[in-house]
Amino acid sequence: MKSDARSGPISRWDRTLIPVEDAANFVAAFFIFALMVLGIAQIVLRTVFNAPLSGYIDLVELSMAGMAFLGAAYTQRMGAHIRMELLLGNLKGRPLWAAEVVGTLLSMFVVGVLIYYSFEHFQRSYELGDTTIDAEYPVWPSKLVVPVAFSIWFIRLGIQLAGSIRLLFNPSLAPEGVILIKDAADQARDEAISADATDDGGR
Template sequence: MSASSVREDGSAVSRADVALHHLERLLNLLGGLTILGMMLLSVAHILGRKLFDTPVSGYIDWMTQLVPAVAFLGLAYTQRLGGHIRMDILVGRLAGRGLWVAEFVGTLLMMLIAGVLVFGTWDHAGRAIQLGDSTTDIHLPTAPAKVLISVMLALFCIRCLLQLWAYARAIGSGETEPAAAPMIEDAATQARNEAETVSGLEDEKEAR
C-alpha cells in the first residue's frame, strides 16, 4: 500500500501517527541503503576473487550481520502502510464496526507476539554482550545486530499500539475511514498505487 492509504487529520492519534512515521521512513531508508551496501559488497567480493584472487575478507560475516537490518528496519514502516502479507478472504468482506473489530483483534495478537519476542531477543542480545559473542572469521561482534532486532520489534509494538488506538476510535464512532489506520485496497488500487510510486507520481502528489 502507499502512504496515501492512511488518512490523516488533526486528531491526537493522527499526530502521533505522523510523528512516528517520520522515524519509520528514516529507518526504512536505512534498510534500503543497507541492501545497496550488501549488493556493492557482493560485487566487490566476486570481482575481487575473479580478477585479483583477493575476495572481501570476512564476506560471510558481514553479510550475516547485515541481514537483520534488511529484515527489521522496515518492519514498523510496512505495518503502518498495511503492507505485510495477510489473508483478506474473510476480513475483506467486512465493513464498518465489524471490520474494525477484526482489525483490532488481529493487530492486538501481533503486538502480543512481538512483545514476547522483544523480551526473548533482548535476553539473547544481553547474553551476546556478556559473552563477547562474535563471528567465526573476522570476529565481528554479533550484539549490535541482536540489539537491533529487539529495538525494531519494540518499535513495531508501538506502531501496533497506535493502530489499536485508531481502531478503537473507529469502533466507537463507526467511521468508515479512521485516521492512522491503513485502508484495505483491492488489487486494482494496489497496482495503481505501486505504479505511481515507481513513476514518482506519488511524490508529486505529496509535494502539492
C-alpha cells in the same frame, strides 16, 4: 492499502512515528545496497586479483538483521504485510474494526514476545563478548537491531490499535492511523495516478 492521516491525536502520534519508520527503512535499504556493492567487490577481488575480502561472510551475516527487520514498521504502516482479507474485505462498520482490534492485539502479543526474547539474546551476546567465527566481529550490534526494530513495529501496531478502537466505538469518524482496505478499482486508480505522476516527472 495505506494509513489515513487526519488531525486528531492518533494522527499526531502517527506523524511523529513516520520519520522514525522512514529512517529505519532507509537504513535497511542502505544495508541491502552496501551488501550488493560488497558482493561485487568480493567477486572482482577474488576473480581478478585472487584476493577475497577478509570477513565477507561475517559481514553478510551481521547485515541480515537490519535488512530483515528494520523495514517491518514501515511495511506495517503502508499495509504491505501479508494479510488475510478474504473475511475482512466483506466486513463493514463495527464488525470490521472489531476484527482489526483482535488481529492487532494478537500481533502486538507476538511482537512483544519477540522483543523480550530478542533483547535477552542481545544482552547475553553483549555480556559474553560474542563474535563472528572468521573475522571475530562483535555480534551484539546486529542482535540489538532486532529488538529495536520490533519496538518500532510494536508502537506502530499500538497506533493502529488506538485508531481501530476509536472507529469501533464510532465508525462514522474519519479514520486515523489505521490500514484501509482498498478494492480492486481503488487500487487500480491509485496505481494509474502514481504512473501518471511518474511519467510527468520524467518529461
